Amino acid sequence: MKRKVISTQSSRALQALLPLLSDLTAQISAEHRYQRVLDALRELVPTDAVAILRLEDRVLIPEAAHGLAVDAMARRYPVDSHPRLKAIVEAPGAILFAPDCPYPDPYDGLIGASALPVHDCMGCALRINEKIWGVLTLDALKVGQFSEDDLQTVETFARLAAATVVAAGHFDELMRTLEGERKRAEAYRLAHQGGPQRMIGTSEAFKQLLGEIDLVAPSELTVLITGETGVGKELVARRLHSHSHRADKPMISVNCAALPEHLVESELFGHVKGAFSGAVESRLGKFEMASGGTLFLDEIGELPLSVQAKLLRVLQGGDVQRVGSDRSHVVDIRLLAASNRDLAEEVRTGRFRADLYHRLTVYPLRVPPLRERKEDILLLAGAFAEENQYRMALPPVRFATHAKSALGQYTWPGNVRELEHQIARAVLKAKKRVSGSARKDMLVLLADDFDLPTTARVLETEPTRSSDSVRSMPLDYKAAVDDYKKELLENALMQHRGNITAAAKSLGLDRANLARLAARLGVSVRRV
Structure with a gap:
């Protein structure tokens, strides 16, 4: 009898997988493919939320989901910090948690717009050639929604889905080389040690930016990155370097605005001992330090005109002459520059050399402000909330509905950096506000926890005001x-x-x- 039940469940799973079989020869994106897997699973097991997460260096990274809040997708879930996810990864098959399981659920407060905790949870590891690639998770707000039959269905589905993935070879990224895994693990380790942040977004403006970066990165073209303060120009520069043929060589960053005017030449081109007062020993400049790799000049519009002329000579011939020396040194660099100024306007006003401007704008790259990528605000907010949660050893940090609304309606003149600081301050305020409350399992951020101008709250609290009246102000x-x-x-x-x-x-x-x-x-x- 048991064999017959399993056979019936296998047949149902196979029927649900039939749409996936037609995808095996289709050229579709990994994101779309993951979503198709989830759609098939939802036909088999009714659920409030289902997700597929990829395992990378003991960290689960959401690839696709249905029913989860937007900000859940940018979060990272370290296996050792989430007992339920750890149990799913380590279980030999599918696992169903009891409704009274003491383990906190990683999705509490993240299912749709609900702030309710998860009541039913199950999951199964996805194994490819005996290696765990990731997990499937299913969650429900209703107690007892999942049954033992569903458990067997999910396990059968996971096995069949993994088998079709391997047989078709369409998930080549799931079978990465060991070296690729090492590089990604190292990047994640550096990120948690204060290294460069990752670029996050799903908006069309963000996707277009990534497309341009990936197009120009493998070339040797000089790139001028423009955009407002706080949009993440340095992150763009780091992605350009990491996707270039110089990725295994150093990337040297220089903030031109922070250099004292009398030391700019020394910092960029180096100096010899005795070149000026205080030069007690010879020193390499940033150009020589970056030779073979990438040199990133941030806020290049702040350079004095005298230094701009010398910089132009270096870019034209590749010869660097240290301050106080008659000898030249040949350098091999790929130059990236950034500015929040309108350099074309600076040229017209005589504050920036026209010949240097044209040398820099071989490939101009504009980073859109946050107000042009509204869809990414909650994704970024979720990622920053997660960082603060682990940094301060807090319970899960979530956003109240009106807080999400306020964040989405604000124009963010300080862009991503302002959002990051707002989240950090809000988490501290919320921590203080709830320090004496009874609920310790979740930290919910309210609109009042953010230092947003009153205009953002007027829009949120007065929905009856017409858009025409707002525009007429x-x-x-x-x-x-x-x-x-x-x-x-x-x-x-x-x-x-x-x-x-x-x-x-x-x-x-x-x-x-x-x-x-x-x-x-x-x-x-x-x-x-």
């Missing part, structure tokens, strides 16, 4: 942005009693950048 965008920047600077300086270095660090700015911005906005930097 007079608004000087540049003045509004400057006012907001001025308020941020004044608050930071007040908090740190006029200490420019500390204030700049709290805002994620360089000291020189903050000083120049304060001077432009008329903010006093007098220490108290």
